[in-house]
Amino acid sequence: MRKHKLLLLLLILTVILVALIAYVSVLYWRGDVSNYEPPQPPSASSSERVQSDLQDLSQALEAYFIKNMEYPHKLELIQPEFLDRVAADPLSGKPYLYTLYETEGASRYRISVPDPNLYNVREFYIEGGKLVQN
């Protein structure tokens, strides 16, 4: 009976030790120089991609403004310095619409989705950093 208990304890210890070695090995294996890269983003739906595109474009436009004291007259002017590539709407493949206007003497812009009905909404745009989808 005592021998059985000892055997069981030894077995548990062995399992713990193996698990620990396996865990450390995984950490060591995943710490290789080839793994020097940022985590991959999770896959996103078309609508989520549009939201992310609009936010990236808006932030790049604001960065352009910080450097140039004005917004660009064309969306393409933000690449490559502020955004590596100006993305297109994932569902229609058409470029996003960029409108520049002035209110109270200050420049403003709106970036909208060319065919919002593809996302079952009437409006889908970003303005002043605020995302509107309804």
Add this chain to the structure above:
Amino acid sequence: MFKIKFPTPVLFPLMIVISFGSVLFFAVSDLYAQTPPDSELIKALKKIVQCERIEIKTNAGEKRNEKLKSMVIKFVSVSKNFLPADYITVQYTNPTIDLKALKNSNTFNVTSYSGFKIGVLVSDQTLKNEFDKTAKKMNIHYNKFLIKFSPPYIELEFDIPASGIAPEDRKLVEKFVKNKKFEGYAALRLEVHDNKIFASPTKVILNHFLLPMTVIDQIKRRMNPLYQIPRIQPFNYALEKVGIQQKYIFFSN
């Protein structure tokens, strides 16, 4: 009897010059009353922010005497009193500038405005220069420290002596030290709340070991807030947004 005397031929042109001069003076001072010259503003702003260059862009409207519609101020290569930055741009909508303070004591003050925006860009090179400066100040000699912006992450590759890390922080990663140095990689995201910058490491590799999330969480708690951005008066701002772009870290209110 009194006789009306006409000005002599010498005095007549003089009077014209004086009257023209006074009209011009009042016109200019009236114009100044609404839109002070950029040079005056720049002189006053230089007292607040130490930087390489200041640029101002105003929109004064079409009519004379009209109030400023908007004013954009750009500070280039800001080094002291703030976050080391390549560009800081401040935008006021419908600003009223305290002209008395500007004229009398060369002080920049905006008494009212309908909108205020501040944006900051920090490049990888500026960040690297700041790291070098701090390392030099602390007498830390490192073999490698690379910064790369991979939106939405900042990637770091480093090879630094273990002594370069504060003892209380070193305790956390003591078991990963090899040859008295830390060599590895980190991918982190940034957050900013009320002018405080927080780093959020998502992946850290130290001396060939991928750090477990529990250790990363402890490091995160210890290192934050990473930086407190000073508030430069009279710009009353709270930076709340941050983004990593191809070439810059972007901050705004």
